[in-house]
Amino acid sequence: MADMDEDVKSSFASLGLQEWLITQCKSVGINRPSAIQHNCIPPILKGQDCIGCAKTGSGKTAAFALPIIQKLSEDPYGIYCLVITPTRELAFQIADQFRVLGKPLGLKDCVIVGGFDMVKQGLELSRKPHVVISTPGRLADHLKSSNTFSLSKIKFLVLDEADRLLEGNFGPDLDVIFDAVPSKRQTLLFSATITDTMKELKKMSMSKPFFWHSKAPVATVEQLDQRYVLVPAQVKDAYLIHMLKTFQEEEENKSIMIFTSTCKYCHTLSIMLRELGFPCASLHSMVKQRIRLASLAMFKSNQVKILVATDVASRGLDIPTVQLVINHNVPTSPKDYIHRVGRTARAGRGGMAITMVTQFDVKLVYAVEQRINTKLTEYSIEESEVLPILNEVALAKSQAEMKLEELDFGERKAINKRKQLIMEGKDPEEELAKEKKEKKRKRRKGPSTSGEASTSKER
CATH class of the missing domain: 3.40.50.300 (P-loop containing nucleotide triphosphate hydrolases)
Structure with a gap:
């Protein structure tokens, strides 16, 4: 009897997911919910904001994708959900998971990242896909330069790898995005590492969010x-x-x-x-x-x-x-x-x-x-x-x-940086001189708390 109780407890059905979605999970090899899925799916289905933090490889994407897909099936329209992520490759990966899990629903997704034609992306957005997955910079560019789509009716805003988004130099782009989305929405934050910024957001900005943090003493997996x-x-x-x-x-x-x-x-x-x-x-x-x-x-x-x-x-x-x-x-x-x-x-x-x-x-x-x-x-x-x-x-x-x-490696980056500074109304020579001076100061001071690559911004 104890075994049966444990089976019920560890099944997707016990979390409130519908049978068609459970069948779809099984078809792609997801048979039982992970800890973060078990804890976060029910409050998301109930309409709560959510902050979820667990080790890498623990199934965080499905923890927010499954309840969003179920809610979408009850009232399907586009643009229903916006997912923001710090890197382009991760955006494509999240889109793949939404596409696979939402296949019985005919879910339409759209990936908006830098490095691709903005006009084509604008056309995709104007067709009102159910789920938009984007990096902050490129979506902010679309919002500032186009009026062919609107984010004013989204039900879900997801920040994946939220600590990186909130602590990096994405601030101005996120401000543009937050201004475009409705205040009445569900906000979901997921990451493998919890930070003070996310804790502050829990206290200040979000509407009584459900908060779940893996209590494992070791921050990396046992295997x-x-x-x-x-x-x-x-x-x-x-x-x-x-x-x-x-x-x-x-x-x-x-x-x-x-x-x-x-x-x-x-x-x-x-x-x-x-x-x-x-x-x-x-x-x-x-x-x-x-x-x-x-x-x-x-x-x-x-x-x-x-x-x-x-x-x-x-x-x-x-x-x-x-x-x-x-x-x-x-x-x-x-x-x-x-x-x-x-x-x-x-x-x-x-x-x-x-x-x-x-x-x-x-x-x-x-x-x-x-x-x-x-x-x-x-x-x-x-x-x-x-x-x-x-x-x-x-x-x-x-x-x-x-x-x-x-290959003149780095020349394109320098040219793009100068263009960006000019667009912001700044003097490129003056700003680059300031940056050079700051780098020298940091070298004298020693290593900082965050590496070069981790602070770079994707558009």
Whole structure:
């Protein structure tokens, strides 16, 4: 009898979901609700605002998508729901989940992100899709430049990876969006990491929200084997190549994500890896969106086994096959570490994360261990094993840097930045001089609490 009670308690039916939606969940392999789904779906169905926080890979997207789809089925119209997310790739992934779960309903979705034709996107919005999934910058651009669609009748506003949205430099774009949506709506905030900003929002802005936070003492999943490797800073790349060779010799089809701190280094490293015979794809904010999506598709479909990425790929992306995450740098924010290593050991699977630690990173590692409430164990590499490849790696890196120079890497970013400053009525030379001065001041002061990649803004 106790077993039967537990089965009822752990079923989607007990949460108030309708039979057709439960059947659709089962058809895509979702048989039982996860903890965040079990706790958050009922209050959302009752009409409450909700703040949900749980480990990466715990089913947060379905926790808000399922009740929204059920509510939509009761009174279908467009535009019914708006989902805001910090990265383009995550927007496409969320759209896929809405599309699959809402298939019996004929749900229409629309993804609005930078890197695509605004006129075509405007036409899509004018057709009133049920669900709009967008990055803040591009949606704000549409709201400021177009009157062919309205967000004034939406029932749901979802902020996915809410901590990043609320703490990043998305503020002005979010203000434009919040002005366009009705005050009478359900607001749902979801993230893998809870922050003071979200706690303040609970107290001040939202209408008595239901708040659920996973009480797990460790911030990363139990199936994740977390390691560190001590490396001299000058030869870090040689140690990386040695690790890749070792892992691919052990298992040829091992799927690996390598996280780097900047777009420039991400691109350099991907060129260097290809020079050394490691087919790979790169993912960062300074390549065209169609190339970013193609890189992600190649990695997901196992056409390449290695994806080199900045923190633009650390948030929410569900790539079930990732077996190993390598942090080429120790993230300056422990929160970014949690999101990076969350790309592996998802949905109950095992996985490993190795962080490369130089003599300058010890304090950062202590900060990570304190945040995740667990100690990293050492992954030992003998120096003598790396010495034979030092010259080969140094030559490949030099060639990669030369190729990067030929590509005029960074020139487009600088041009776009100047254009944006002019549009805002600012003097580009003056603003860039201020920025340069501020960077010098920060370098003298030492590492900040948030890395370069984590503060970059997607449009």
